[in-house]
Every structure is written in C-alpha cells, then in structure tokens.
Amino acid sequence: MKGRTRVNHPPEATVPADNRPLVAPVYQSVKFAFESLEETLRFDRGEREGYFYTRRSNPTTRQLEKLLAELQQRDDCIALGSGAGAISTCLLSLLRSGDHLLCFVETYGPTLRLIQGLLARFGVTHTMLSIEDDAGIERVLAGRPTRLVYFESPTNPVTRIADIARITRAAHAHGALTVMDNTFAGFHNHGQYGVDIFVHSLTKYASGHGDVMGGAIIARSELIRAIRREAVLQGALLDPHAAFLVMRGMKTYYLRYEAQAASALRIATFLDGHAAVERVHYPGVPGHARHALAREQMREFGSIVTFDLAGGAEAVKPFADALEFFAITPSLGSVESLVMPPQLLRLRGLPAELAALSGIGEGTIRLSIGIEDTDDLIGDLDAALARLV
Numbered sequence: 001m002k003g004r005t006r007v008n009h010p011p012e013a014t015v016p017a018d019n020r021p022l023v024a025p026v027y028q029s030v031k032f033a034f035e036s037l038e039e040t041l042r043f044d045r046g047e048r049e050g051y052f053y054t055r056r057s058n059p060t061t062r063q064l065e066k067l068l069a070e071l072q073q074r075d076d077c078i079a080l081g082s083g084a085g086a087i088s089t090c091l092l093s094l095l096r097s098g099d100h101l102l103c104f105v106e107t108y109g110p111t112l113r114l115i116q117g118l119l120a121r122f123g124v125t126h127t128m129l130s131i132e133d134d135a136g137i138e139r140v141l142a143g144r145p146t147r148l149v150y151f152e153s154p155t156n157p158v159t160r161i162a163d164i165a166r167i168t169r170a171a172h173a174h175g176a177l178t179v180m181d182n183t184f185a186g187f188h189n190h191g192q193y194g195v196d197i198f199v200h201s202l203t204k205y206a207s208g209h210g211d212v213m214g215g216a217i218i219a220r221s222e223l224i225r226a227i228r229r230e231a232v233l234q235g236a237l238l239d240p241h242a243a244f245l246v247m248r249g250m251k252t253y254y255l256r257y258e259a260q261a262a263s264a265l266r267i268a269t270f271l272d273g274h275a276a277v278e279r280v281h282y283p284g285v286p287g288h289a290r291h292a293l294a295r296e297q298m299r300e301f302g303s304i305v306t307f308d309l310a311g312g313a314e315a316v317k318p319f320a321d322a323l324e325f326f327a328i329t330p331s332l333g334s335v336e337s338l339v340m341p342p343q344l345l346r347l348r349g350l351p352a353e354l355a356a357l358s359g360i361g362e363g364t365i366r367l368s369i370g371i372e373d374t375d376d377l378i379g380d381l382d383a384a385l386a387r388l389v
Contacts, residue, residue: 004012005091010083010315014104016077023248024060024063024247025060025243026060026240026241026244027051027054027058027059027060027240028069029054029058029099029240030054030055030241030314031052031053031054032050032052032053033310034050039054039089039209041276042199045319047365053237054237054240054281055090055232055237056232056237058237058240058243059242060114060240060241060244060247060333061079061237061238061239061240062162063243063247064238064246064247064250065072065077065078065079065216066079067247067250068187068200068206068216068218069218071187071191072182072187072191072198073189073191073192073217073220074198074219074220075219075220075221075224075311076217076219076220076221076224076225076229077100077216077217077219077224078216078224079202079214079215079216079225079237079243079246080214080215080216080217080231080236080237080238080240081201081213081214081215081236081237081239081242082203082208082215083109083183083201083202083203083204083213083214083215083241084110084114084199084201084215085202085215085236085367086201086216086217087108087110087111087114087181087215088114088118088201088236089227089230089231089234089236090179090199090217090227090287091114091115091119091150091179092118092119092195092207092230092234093146093226093227093230093231094179094227095119095122095124095148095317096123096124096146096147097122097124098123098124098185099122099125099146099147099148100124100125100126100127100145100146100168101115101119101124101125101126101127101146101148101150102126102129102131102137102140102143102146102148102149102150102171102176103126103127103128103149103151104128104129104130104131104151104152104155105128105129105130105131105347105350105354105355105357106130106131106152106155106156106158106160106303106357106358107150107151107152107156107181108152108156108181108369109144109347109348109379111150111181111327112128112349113348113349115150115389116349117140122139124137127140127330128184128354130157130160130309130357131151131152131153131160131161131259132289132290132332134159134163134166134167135209135226137149137167137170137322138170138364141170141171141173141176142174143173143354145175145215145321146171146174146176147176147177148173148176148177148178148179149167149171149176149178149179149375150165150179150180150181151175151179151180151181151320152176152180152181152182152183152184152351153180153182153184153185153190153297154184154185154294154301154302154304155184156168156183156285156304156374157304157306157340157345157357157360157364157366158280158306158359158360158364159281159282159288159302159304159305159306160285160289160290160359161283161288161289161293161294162168162180163293164193164297165193165194168193168194168195168196169194169278172194177193177196177197177357178195178196179197179198179199180194180195180197180198180199180320181198181199181200182195182198182199182200183199183200183201183204183205183333184300184302184332185298186205186253186257186302187200187205187206188254188257188299189297189298189299189300190297190298190366193297195356196219196220196223197217197218197219197223198216198217198218198219198245199215199216199218200215200216200218200234201214201215202214202215202216202238202246202333203215203331203333204259204331204333204334205239205250205256205288205333206246206249206250206253206254207245207246207248207334208250208252208256208333208334208335209274209334209335210252210266210331210334210335210336211245212242212245212246212249213242214238214242214246217231218348219265224245230311232315232382233288233344238373247333249309256335256371257300257303258300259295259319259376260286260303260333260369260370260371261284261300261301261302261303261369262300262368262373263369263377264282264284264301264302264303264304264305264367264375265282265284265300265301265380266374266378267283267305267367267369267374267377267378268284268285268305268307269285270278270381271305271307271381272285272384274382274385275310276310276311276315276385276386277307277308277309277310277385277386278305278307278308278310279307280305280306281305281306281307281308281359282301282304282307283295283298283302284300284301300347301369303332303368303370304332304367305364305366305367305368305369306364306366306367307364307365308363308364308365309364309365310361310363311363311388312362313362314341314364315363316341316363317341317389318364318384318387318388319365319384319385319388320339320341320365320384322378322384323381323382323384324380324383325337325372325376325380325384326338326339326342326352326367326375326377326380327339328340330343330344331368333368334368334370334372335370336370336372337367337368337369337370338367338368338370339365339366339367339368340365340366340367340368341365342360342361342362342363345360345363345364345366346360347360350381
C-alpha cells in the first residue's frame with residue numbers, strides 16, 4: 001500500500017473489550033460502513049443495528065439520547081441542534097394544515113412566533129389562553145377538535161405553574177397530544193405525568209456551561225420514530241462533538257441544578273422582603289399563586305427568579321447597570337448568573353389583552369442564578385436595589 005493510499009486507510013488502533021475508556025469517544029465521522037452490501041441493505045431495511053450516515057444517527061449522539069430518555073422516564077429521544085430546533089421539528093412533524101393547536105401566552109417568545117407565523121402560514125390554527133385558565137382549557141378542548149396542546153411549566157419568564165395532571169387528562173379525553181417544554185424544570189422533573197412529548201433546550205441545564213447549543217425531543221417509541229423520519233429530512237440532528245460536550249455537562253447536571261435551585265430560593269426569599277421589589281415570581285416562595293402545586297409537582301423550584309421592581313420602567317436601567325455578577329445576556333441554566341430586563345423579555349406581536357395576561361410589566365426582571373457564592377449574589381443585588389430606594 002503506497003503512502004497516498006495509506007493516509008486514507010490508516011491502521012486501526014483497536015481497544016480490547018475488557019479495556020474500555022472511562023469517557024466515551026467522540027465518533028467524529030459522517031459515514032459508517034458495513035463489511036458487505038448485504039449487511040448494508042439489511043441495515044437499510046431495519047433488520048440489524050448499526051450506523052450509516054450521521055444525519056440519521058451517530059453513536060455519540062445516540063448515547064446522549066438514551067441518557068436523556070431514561071432521565072425523563074420515556075422510551076426514546078432525538079437530539080437536535082438547538083432548543084428552538086427541537087420545538088420547530090416537533091411541531092412541524094406533528095401538525096398538518098387544518099389542525100388546531102391550543103397554546104398559552106406564557107410561552108417562550110420564539111415558540112409563539114413560530115405558532116403565529118410559520119404554522120399559521122401552513123394552515124394550522126391556534127387558540128391562546130393563560131396557563132392558569134383551567135376552565136378555559138377544558139372549554140376549548142370540548143368545543144373544537146384539537147390536535148395538540150403545547151405548554152411550559154414553570155413558564156418563561158414569570159414562572160407560572162401548569163396543572164400538568166389536569167391539562168394532560170383533559171387533552172387525552174378529547175384526543176389531543178400534549179407537548180411540554182420542560183427546560184426550566186429539568187429532566188428529573190415531571191416524568192411521572194402523562195405528557196406525551198417533552199422538549200428541552202440542551203443549551204441550558206444539560207450543557208450547563210454556555211458553550212454549546214442543543215435541543216431534545218423525548219417521548220414514547222412510536223412518536224419518536226415518526227418525528228425522527230421528518231427530523232432526518234429536515235437535517236436538524238445534533239452534531240456528535242456537540243453531543244460529546246453536552247454529555248460532559250450532564251456529569252454535573254444534578255450537582256449544578258440542586259445548587260442553583262437552593263441559591264435561587266434564598267435569593268427569592270431575600271427579594272420578597274425588599275422595599276424596592278413590588279412582587280417576586282418564584283414558585284418556591286409561599287406567596288406564589290401556585291406554590292402548593294409546584295411543591296407537589298417538582299423536586300426543586302428551579303434557578304429562575306423573576307420579580308417586578310417597585311420603581312417600574314425608570315428603575316430598570318440603574319438596577320441592571322449596577323449589577324456586578326449578573327451579565328445582561330439571554331439564555332439560562334449555565335454556571336454564570338444572568339439578568340434580562342423587560343425590554344428583552346416582552347412578547348411582540350400579541351394583542352393588548354393577551355400581552356397583559358403574560359405578567360411581563362415595565363419593571364419585570366428575570367434572573368438566572370448560577371453557581372457563584374449565594375452571599376455574593378445577594379450582596380450584589382442588595383447594592384443595586386439600594387440605588388432605587
């Protein structure tokens with residue numbers, strides 16, 4: 001074998017079966033080959049396991065998918081290139097022209113824009129309510145055929161709590177699927193409920209370090225098979241190196257989430273008694289409208305603390321600019337603490353009556369609590385709030 005041939009067919013370094021690596025390798029290969037055409041065709045017919053093209057599946061990505069499905073107490077998972085990619089792939093795969101979707105004003109802004117824009121152009125209609133309108137949910141489902149109910153809990157950004165058992169029960173009674181964005185609560189929460197499909201942004205708690213994007217769709221096997229067929233055609237599956245980075249982040253997932261949630265509870269309690277704060281939106285404080293329901297549904301209350309400044313719009317800039325340990329930037333769930341002012345939280349393109357239901361006011365601030373020392377974060381917030389009193 002001459003040199004220019006050998007560099008394309010290098011000798012293999014085999015790892016003995018009893019000599020496994022403690023960290024799984026990255027299969028940074030687009031293509032996989034079988035030993036014969038017959039075995040290739042058997043794979044193509046679904047008669048044997050294996051890999052062929054990374055746009056369809058990859059061992060590194062597959063390991064991540066199996067882990068996330070198990071944590072969320074479901075059969076299977078598809079890992080995609082972003083959380084928004086997971087949401088759009090899920091909805092585009094499940095909905096057809098003429099279908100009706102029930103959704104809620106307390107929803108991630110890009111998701112609402114997808115529903116109001118792209119899905120509407122494709123002939124999918126929707127009804128939008130508040131997630132706390134239990135009677136309205138049941139009325140809509142009883143009043144017209146609905147293909148799918150899409151919701152979050154806790155919601156972004158004002159951490160309202162969905163009554164998951166009631167929503168899933170009502171949806172299934174009327175033949176509708178339920179899709180839940182479970183990013184805020186995490187993979188270890190809500191698996192006990194009858195949610196058909198979970199979507200997550202892996203950019204947040206799964207990665208945890210703000211250096212890789214990803215998304216996941218988690219459901220029972222037959223739903224994942226149907227969605228995967230269309231996801232492969234859309235070309236949105238997660239890159240294996242990104243999957244490796246998310247897997248690395250998942251090793252500390254529980255440590256980070258539990259520490260961030262504990263810190264968030266202390267910070268929310270501090271804010272709840274401060275003269276410069278009008279109201280705290282955090283399901284862990286007893287004054288939250290659905291504190292008891294959150295306690296029943298979740299193991300912790302999450303790391304997102306949202307609150308309204310008593311000074312309204314005029315207080316936002318001096319408060320945000322005074323913070324030392326909170327960066328003004330999007331995303332959440334990573335090791336750094338972040339702040340989002342109302343100018344970056346507002347939902348665009350909604351009628352006034354729906355915008356009012358969102359709970360986002362002129363002085364609404366969203367904090368994502370990182371892993372810094374809690375006393376340092378409270379001190380930073382106290383100093384910034386002191387400028388407003």
